[in-house]
Amino acid sequence: MTDFSTGNGGSFDRTNAFLAALVFVISFVVYALTVQQSFSFWDCGEFIACAYTMGIPHPPGTPLLMLLGRVFALVPFVEDISHRINYLSVISSALTAMFSYLLAVKMIRHFFSRGDDNPLNRLIAYFGGLTGSFFVAFSCTNWANSVEAEAYGLALALSVAIVWLTFRYVEQRGTPQAAMTMVLAMYLAMVGLGIHMTVFLVVPVCAIFFVLKKEAVARDYLMVCAFAVIELLLIILFANGRGGSPIFMLVSLILGAVLLFMLYRKIHWGIVIALAVCSSVMISFSLYFKLLPVGIVALVVLGAVAKSRGWSIQWKTALVILLVGFIGFSTHFYIPIRSSLSPRIDENNPSRDWQTFVSFLDRQQYGQQSMVDRMFIRRGSWSNQFGRHPHMGFWSYFEEQYSRGGWLFVPFFALGLIGMAVAIRKRQELGIPFFTLFILCSVGLVLYMNFADGTKYTPEGGAYLEVRDRDYFFTPAFVFFGIAMGLGIAGIMQYVKDKFALSDPGRQRNLVYLMSVLVLLPGISLGKNYHINDRSKNILPYLYAKNLLDTCEENAIIFTSGDNDTFPLWCLQEVYDYRKDVRVVCLSLLDTDWYVAQMKNRYDVPISLTDKQILWYPMTYDNGVEIRQPKKPFNDRPRGRKAYLQASMVGDNVVRVQHMIVDEIVIENKWEVPIYFSSPPYAESPLRLREFAMHCGQVFRLDREPSQNLVDVEKGYDLFMNVYRFDGFENSDVYRNENATGVFLGLGMSSIRIYDALIAQGDRDRAVALMERLREVYPEYWQPTAVLADLYMSEGDSVRSLEVLQQAHDTLEAFLASNLENLYYRQDLGTIKIEIGRITGDQKMSDEGVNLIWEAFDANRNSGYAFNRMVSVLANAGRLTDLQRVARQHAEYRINLRDSRLQRILGMGISTPPPTPGF
Known part of the structure; x- marks a missing residue:
């Protein structure tokens, strides 16, 4: 039997509570100083808009996050509503840091203390906890999640709290409080699903402690953890055509059966059933709905048998877990209830019927293949998925969490490994599960998420690289490794104290005080990551959305492409009540029936199709094949055919739903309102839309007649000179990652088109004025400098040409120094260096430019x-x-x-x- 007592007698530790509160306050202050004061790109605009309007975001809907966000939106502690909702992440991540401190201290006491009456042992636990918690607080990805309206801050707070409760359960095991603690932990896990499924990552490891009886020994914990690690190895072994999920499931069942046979006397079987039912949500919510009643019946029957035979299986506690877990899960029923009231944002219309709701929870919008099956068809090479690779390589993110890479990562990495090793050596029963938790959150997630590196074809014949950095998925691993770094600090302090002053209490005390300076190590992470995560002056997404809407005339329709040109517009319209007359139609959503129906019925977008021609219904062919399609075909006027609103082949081309609906809207609009596109219309349109798409500012406007130059010079010039806002664009201290820089490239390219048109018209003065305006308000964009330098050189003014190039060179150097990872700045600076070197004959300058461009390409x-x-x-x-x-x-x-x-x-x-x- 393993003794997990810590010797504190259950007394309340005021110092520990004070330090936990201090961790919360310091983390909160840092996050509050760096929080975004409006909205960010990607999902943040969508979440803020849905929280404020109580709308339905993308699957699986994050209902609890939306409800909490609504509460924050209603409390007027700051003026901007987006700013208020962002504070949900600020507070949540401060709680993550606090629980990380409490967890680290609890672990250190188990691992190292010989009795809490020893003040030095308590100090070591405090120092280790403080160090680990601040490494967590100031790790790069966790910090980034803490300053914007995202799900991961609150999800991590719940995850760490669940692990802390699990260790508390271990201390209480054998007391009446233990069952209550276990039930609370599982309630948080199930209610956390209303935030993000990341919360459930910790449950498999926590379940080890809940399932095994107090009589279990260290070897039993080792066997269960080894089984978890072997499962990961089996995924690697059976991937890429070497058996796949069927063989994996078969081998796993055999190994699991052997494990259960070896441990059956030391297992709470009732708890096993309850946790298995709850954990089925990780496979699918539909499976959970099926297993829940089965689990309840099984526990009642098993409980009756156990009672008659005198077995102890904790079936009553297991029933309470199922009941409380379902209560926690019940936040998801908010989704169809709210959807039935037709909010302005109602993604997937989950109130349509029960199957639609379940499919929404199971995220079937993103494909029919299960995540488990997808694991065995690797979408990237092992070296890219585990190593360094743009947008998805695990090691690329891991090595930059605490020190932005470089040599400092080596001692920090060693510190975490020391913490893991000491934890295992001191208390295998706790250390091995904690190490397994880190492995599941790192290696396990790499295998499960199976991110695409762009080098492999999918079964459908496509290939792509992840569209954005996926570091946020690995935040749990970074958090638990940060805690391990705190354990490492405590382990080093304990070793030095015992090694060099074992028999001299005074010297021991002095050594501990001296080594307390190690608590300052997270200050390196704070300094390295502050600029990257300081969003306090960043309003660029807000300006991007405002400029896009300001381009549109009254009551216009604008077709947007995806997340970053859609969600900011939703947020600006729904939260700031700005330009709601413009109807935003997202092309990536326009391939779905529910979205087409909503555009027609709720937003009055001109579409002549009836609901029976739009909405898909399940249908079965005579051969048993099931499909979903509308009940009636519609008249596809541009292609002269009757067709169902589904993707189909016309000749050699695939005609998508969005293609047919774009054409339908253009025809049905009958030129009553202006139509815009955020990017060029699709090239294969029978209506030849691209020929009629006039470039107007940063969008394309559909005109009645094709134009020769395809640029509305006068409108575009007025937009750039008098309408568009560029607040903060010129400030190199505002951090931009590549995504933010890339989003604004279209803005700069639009100005170049207007410049070229003005030059072609002979209007040199306005052309120069436009470029000078861009150089002033948007200096990071290099092409205005390039065209002006070209112009001045053609006019014989080489001095002025070189002058503007040098100014651009200095500006880009400043932007690159402030944003070292931004490859756009590296390439643009290289281009300017090459041109300066060409004009001045400075070969060294040209070589420097070429090297910068090579570096950017290699990255x-x-x-x-x-x-x-x-x-x-x-x-x-x-x-x-x-x-x-x-x-x-x-x-x-x-x-x-x-x-x-x-x-x-x-x-x-x-x-x-x-x-x-x-x-």
Whole structure:
């Protein structure tokens, strides 16, 4: 039997409570100083809009997050509503840091203390807890989640609290309070599903303590944890055509049966049933709904048998877990209730029927293949998924969490490993499960999420690289490793104290006081990560959305492409009540029946189809094949056919639902209101939409007649000079990652089109004025400098040409110094250096520029922007061998094979690509 007592007698530790509160306050202050004061890109705008309006966000709906966000929106402690809702993440992540402190202290006391009456042992526990909690608080990804309206801050707070409660349960085991603690932990796990499924990651490890009886010994814990690790190895073994999920399931069942047979006398079987039912949500919510009544009946029957035979299986506690767990899960029923009231944002319309609701919870919008099956068809190479790779490589994120990479990561990494090793050596029963928890949150998530690296085809024949950085999925691993670093500090202090002053209490005390300086180590993380996570002056997403809406005329329709040109607009319209006359139609959602129906019925978008021609219903063919399609076909006027509103083939082209509906809206609109596109209309339209798409500011406006230059010069000039806002664009101290920089590239490119049109018209003065305006308000964008330098040089003013280039060079150096990971700045600075070197004859400057562009390309060889820049540099230099090498590297990402320029270079007949625009 394992003794988990800590010797404190259950007394309340005021010092510990004070330090926990101090951790919360310090973390809260740092987060409050750096929190975004409006909304961010990606899902944040959607979450804020849905929280404020009590709408339904993307599956699985995060109902508890929406309800809590609504509460924060109603409390007027700051003026901006988005700012208020962001504070939910601030408080949540401060709680994460606090619970991390409490968890670390509890673990250290188990591992190291010989009795809490020893003040030095208590100090070591406090110091270790403080260090670990601040490493958690100031780790890069966790901090980033703490300053915007996202789900991960609150999810992590619940996760760490559940682990802390599990260790508390271990201390209470054998007392009446133990069952209450276990029930509370499982309630938090189930209610946490209303925040994010990340919360449930800790349950498998916590279940080890709940399931095993007090009589279990260290070897039993080792066996269960070994089984979990073996499961991960089996995934690797059976992946990529070597058996897949069926063989994995078979082997897992055999190994699990053997394990249960070996431990059956030391297991609370009632708790096993309850936790198995609750954990089924990780496979699918539909499975949970099926197993819940089965589990209740099984426990009642098993309880009756156990009572008659005198068995102890804790069936009553297990029933309470199921009941309380369902109560926690019940927040999800808010979704269909609210959806039935037709909120303005109602994604997937989950109130349509029960199956729609369950499919919504199971995230079937993102594909029919289960995540378990998908694990065995790897969407990236092992080296890219576990190593360094843009947007998804685990190690890329891990090494930058606490020190932004570099040599400092080595001692920090060693500190975490020391913490894990000491934990295992001192108390295997606790240390091994904690280590297993980290493995599941790191290696396990790499295997489960199976992120795409762009080098492999999917079963459907597609290929892609993750569209954004996926570091946030690994936040639990970074948090628990931060706690391990605190354990490492405590382990080192305990070792030094005992090694060098075992028989001298005074010297022991002095050594502990001296080593307390190690508590300052997280200050390195604070300093390294502060700028990157300081959003306090960043209003760029707000300005992007405002400028986009301000481009549109009254009552216009604008087709947007995806998250970043849709969610900010939703937030601005629904939360700030700005330009709600503009109807936003998201193309990526327009491939779904529910969204088309909502555009027609709720937003009055001109669509002539009836609901029976739009909504999909389950249908079964005579051969038993089940499909979903509308009850009636519609008249696809542009293609002259009757068709069902589903993706179909017309000739050699796939016609998507969004293609048919875009054409339908254009025809049915009858030119009554302006129609805009945030990106060019799809090229295959029978209506030849691209020929009628006039570039208007940063969007495309559909006109009645095709234009020769396709640019509305007057409207665009007025927008850039008098309408668009650029507050903070010129401030290099406002951190921009590549995503933010990339979003605004279209804005700069639009200004260049207007410049070219003005020059073609002979209107030099306004062309120069426009470029000077861009250089003033948007100095990070290099092309206004390029075209002006070109213009001045053509006019014989080489001095002025060099002057503007040098100004751009200094500006980009400042932006790069402030945003070292931003590859756009690296490439743009390299381009400017090359041009300065060409004009001045400074070969060293040119070489520096080429090296910067090479570095940017090597850092992300999938980037089309980086590839085109690299091609231009190499082609201008006549380095055709290097050109071919770059093309082959770019072609490793299968999605790029459609690039016509890449195809030409890969072919033996290399045609020299044009030089970089502007030079």
